[in-house]
Amino acid sequence: MTRGELRYEGKAKRVYASDVDGEYIVEYKDDATAFNGVKKAQIMGKGEINNAITAHLYPLLEGAGIPTHFLAKLGDREQRVRAVTIVPVEVIVRNVAAGSFSKRLGIEEGTPLSRPVVEYCFKSDALGDPLINSDTAIALGWASEADLTRIRELALNVRDFLVPYFEARGVRLIDFKLEFGKLASGEIVLADEISPDTCRFWDAKTGEKLDKDRFRRDLGGVEDAYAEMLARVTQTV
Template sequence: MSLLYEGKAKRVFSTETVHQLRVEYKDEVTAGNGAKKDKMQGKGRLNNRITSIIFEYLNKHGIESHFIKQLSETEQLVKEVKIIPLEVVVRNIATGSITKRLGFEKGHVFDEPLVEFFYKNDDLNDPLITDDHVKLLHIANDEEIKTLKDMAKNINKVLIQLMNEMDLRLVDFKVEFGKTENGDILLADEISPDTCRIWDKYSDTNFDKDVYRNDTGSLIDTYQTFLNKLEELK
């Protein structure tokens, strides 16, 4: 099994089975496109387990992903997909960059979920792009853009339901998608407190990576508490 790719948070390896890959979650944590970086023991284990539970939950609710099964504390077996170079962001409540970009007050609840595309390109700092940009860059056509948006909104509905059961609010999240060898679009990458903003329903306490971004608490303790809440639902 050879290393195919290494990113900020994961390593991807080939396997002996065609169109299946092994993903290893790392203990690295970054913020600001890598401007802030640390290694935290146990972070890979937590995100692997959290993502495994959430992907299994989504699958039960009709949302297909690349996830096959959890292999170990830090590893998953996944279907091989070609990643579409977009971060698809869904916002339910205003916070972060959109408050600076469009002047929304933090905590403003949108009338309906907002879906945005960010071009996955480190050299360009992952810029926000429009549907027309997506087509001009030959990333996706009209039908695929609609599929990505519809899938993102469906994921949002299911995740809101899940968070409600844990007395949490899903503020926003980002997901990535990939294409199989047959051209089917699947949810890929991960869904964890690394990729979501999650607030306590009553106190607005963060259960996400903002505790690291803003130095307001222990990332490992926060992620462990979130995992405990997930495990209690099983």
């Protein structure tokens, strides 16, 4: 399988066309950004680790009945995926208050939520991914009502799979961000990645942060945290 033209370049990944109809190649970069691109750096080994973590989790999610774009890991930094059109709505699922939720609402970080909270943001680097609601997404034609119902259902199914999966490996899944895509058939599938870039992971015993907050908040030990999460994710329990 060979790379075709560059279709999309984001902050952490490049998406290429391929010589196979209906399939793309995703390349994971070491580039890290925070605060909407204001803070930039490279996290050594991040591309390989995020590729490996996503390539481990997506087949397990498929096994749990969640359709994804993932097809196969191609190399250290690359994976084959099904060609989708990305729905420009980022979906955040929260189990515990943290990050922008804590800041916006004045709720102390670490406060458990009595039920999962699903939030939507408009996927726009230029605007800093602003918070929206489902009416906004429907009114502006970014997703249909049926699409959003399905996206919410799948996002909660992802949560129901991941929370016990990480718990068994000594990690609390605080919150995470998902992106969904549409196949040519119209079917909604989970796209993008699930990694320390897109989730908050706290060590269950020590509370230590094992995710991108180490980079965002200058806590040090960024590479070690990513490597630790790869070890936890691939741990057999």
